[in-house]
Amino acid sequence: MKWAILSDVHGNLDALRPVVEDLRHEGAEQVAFLGDGVGYGAEPNECLSLLRELTGWAVAGNHDWGAVGLADVGNFNAAAHAAILWTGENLSPENIAYLRGLPLLLENRDITFVHASPEDPGRWRYLVTFPEAEEGFRALTGDLAFIGHSHRPLALAIQRCGRVNVLGGDRLSLQPGVRYIVNAGSVGQPRDGNPDAAYGLYDDSAREYVLRRVPYNIPAAQKKILKAGLPSFLARRLSKGM
Ligand SMILES: [Fe+2]
Numbered sequence: 069m070k071w072a073i074l075s076d077v078h079g080n081l082d083a084l085r086p087v088v089e090d091l092r093h094e095g096a097e098q099v100a101f102l103g104d105g106v107g108y109g110a111e112p113n114e115c116l117s118l119l120r121e122l123t124g125w126a127v128a129g130n131h132d133w134g135a136v137g138l139a140d141v142g143n144f145n146a147a148a149h150a151a152i153l154w155t156g157e158n159l160s161p162e163n164i165a166y167l168r169g170l171p172l173l174l175e176n177r178d179i180t181f182v183h184a185s186p187e188d189p190g191r192w193r194y195l196v197t198f199p200e201a202e203e204g205f206r207a208l209t210g211d212l213a214f215i216g217h218s219h220r221p222l223a224l225a226i227q228r229c230g231r232v233n234v235l236g237g238d239r240l241s242l243q244p245g246v247r248y249i250v251n252a253g254s255v256g257q258p259r260d261g262n263p264d265a266a267y268g269l270y271d272d273s274a275r276e277y278v279l280r281r282v283p284y285n286i287p288a289a290q291k292k293i294l295k296a297g298l299p300s301f302l303a304r305r306l307s308k309g310m
Contacts, residue, residue, distance in 0.1 A: 074252070202232060
């Protein structure tokens with residue numbers, strides 16, 4: 069089966085729509101959503117409605133739970149904090165109930181879907197350094213995890229000997245006996261210097277993964293952020309991919 073792996077949409081419908089068109093064009097049969105449907109962007113309800121239509125394979129991100137009072141937002145920066153308050157005030161009752169009902173982690177056979185590190189996902193830890201990666205691998209039950217949270221695409225592999233490698237490139241061919249943690253980047257607010265929307269495609273029969281980049285109408289998303297009265301920094305950063 070061909071999975072589309074979507075994360076960190078952050079209320080950016082202008083990015084989500086072309087990603088959905090692209091994944092349909094690429095023949096994805098199932099979608100996994102790795103959390104942070106809301107926060108930062110101006111169309112949280114529209115994004116959640118589309119995500120709910122697309123898939124039941126969805127986990128909570130810290131902004132999702134932060135917007136509905138289930139996660140602490142005390143460590144959010146000023147712009148993120150202003151956006152999460154605005155989001156909480158603007159969510160529909162159905163979407164509040166949807167976010168409150170999302171699990172922190174899901175498993176499909178040997179694939180784990182989780183927003184932050186698989187090691188205690190409710191602590192929302194980033195998985196960036198080698199020690200963090202080793203902890204993440206230790207917590208995995210299967211041999212592949214898809215994660216989000218950092219908004220930066222990343223692929224890590226742990227060999228039988230326990231050595232963790234960072235894998236380069238946008239394509240992966242998964243090898244037997246090797247375990248992987250893959251960050252599919254962010255649909256709605258990429259932070260790797262490339263402003264195009266990012267998502268992953270994974271064929272679980274061929275065990276092939278590819279990172280897709282999809283250009284979208286960034287000025288349209290920026291205009292909506294400004295019109296909603298959200299911090300202008302959140303609009304500016306979209307064109308830089310930072
Ligand atoms: Fe996020």
